Amino acid sequence: MPIFTVRDGTALACHERGEGAPLVVLPGGPMRATAYLGDLGGLDAHRRLILLDLRGTGESAVPADPATYRCDRLVDDVEALRAHLALDRMDLLAHSAGGSLAMLYAARHPGRVGRLALITATPWALGMPATAGHRLAAARLRENEPWFPEAFPAFEAWLEGTGDFDPVFLPFFYGRWDDTARAHAAGEEAQVNEEACDLYGSTGAYDPPETRAALARFTAPVLVLAGELDGGPAPSLARRAADAFPAAGFAVQPGAGHYPWLDDREWFVRRVTDFLSGRG
Template identity: 80%
Template sequence: MPVFSAPDGTRLACHLHGEGEPLVILPGGPMRASAYLGNLGGLDAHRQLVLLDLRGTGESGPPADPGTYRCDRLVDDVEALRLHLGLERMDLLAHSAGGSLAMLYAARYPERVGRLALVTATPWALGWPATAGDRLTAARLRTSEPWFAEAFPAFEAWLGGTGDFDPVFLPFFYGRWDDTARAHAAREEAETNDDAADLYGAEGAYDPDATRSALARLTAHVLVLAGGVDGGPSPSLARRAAEVFPAAEFTVQPGAGHYPWLDDPEWFVRRLAAFFP
């Protein structure tokens, strides 16, 4: 487990899976330890995965200043990882909330990005959050599931602000609610730094106009992957994000939720391996 220091002295750690050319992985959550990503369905057979534990998560230490949990300030940690790896340019894959961190990094350091994959990444950094309507539209695609009747009212109430978060609707985040998904969901609370997550998108974290302007000049190839039954982001929102980049590919993984490498590992790995040769 490589350990290195952020510019402010915070101890950071990353985890290596596989061999070959490095592919840097930025986790979501926000602020969930990278362990939830596993080996991304077997992608480590094609590239060496370098999974960063963001500060205050997993094996990385907490910062002296909690304000550095803010997404834009985490960009310095990503750059510190590049320098630690000794890479002139690096390929990046970012999942979920990590997509906003990757976009801010690409906007600030465009010359350091080789290829970039955004996997089910809600484009908060672009000023386009997933809406309750997006999530409910996706949820209604699951009406034939045996758990739908109990889960949907609770999900609707939570999104409408009249109910609390309820684990009963966790199946909506997965394309297949099987034993693998249940075990994955059960680990989320222990793997997430909730205090840091509350600060990730704090005021000042994003400047959407500036970010969109910078990314419109990015020359790196970008892959935006959406899950066919994911509501955050929905395929239409992910496609809108893809249109910001001059050299972007957009793809939808059929039947996938927010964690597509769990829903159909073979499809996911085949598509990502083709993008990251």
């Protein structure tokens, strides 16, 4: 587990899995340790995954200044990782909230990105949040599931602000609510830095007009991959995010939720490797 120190003295950890050309991976959460990503459905059989534990998560140190948890401040940590790896350019994969961090990095360091894969990425950096309407529309697609009658009212109340977060609606985040999904969901509480999560998108983190203008000049290949059953982002929102890039491809993984590598490993790995190799 390589450790490197960034400019403000914070020691950051990255985990390496697999062999081959490096692929830098940014986690979501926001601010969730990279352990939840596992081997990304077997993607490590094709690329050497370099998974960055963002400051204050996983094996990375807690910074002296909590303000550095803000998404735009984390861009410097990603650039420090690139320099640590001695890569002129790096292929980058980002999941969920990590997608906004990847977008900000691409906007600030466009020449340092070879290919960019955005996996069920929340496009906050573009000023495009997932709405309660998006999430409820996706949830209604699951009405034939046995857990739906109990889960949907709690989910609706949480999204409307009249109820608290309830684990009963966790199945909406997965394409299949099986033992694999249950084990994955059970790890979240211990993996997320709640203080950092609250600060990640705090005031000043995003400047959507500036980011859109920068990404309109970003010419590297981009893959925006959405899950058919995901509500955050819904495929329609992810498609709009893809339009922010001049050279973006868009794909919807059938039957997938927010963690598509768990729902169909073979489909996910095939689509991502095709993109990274230039075949798709």
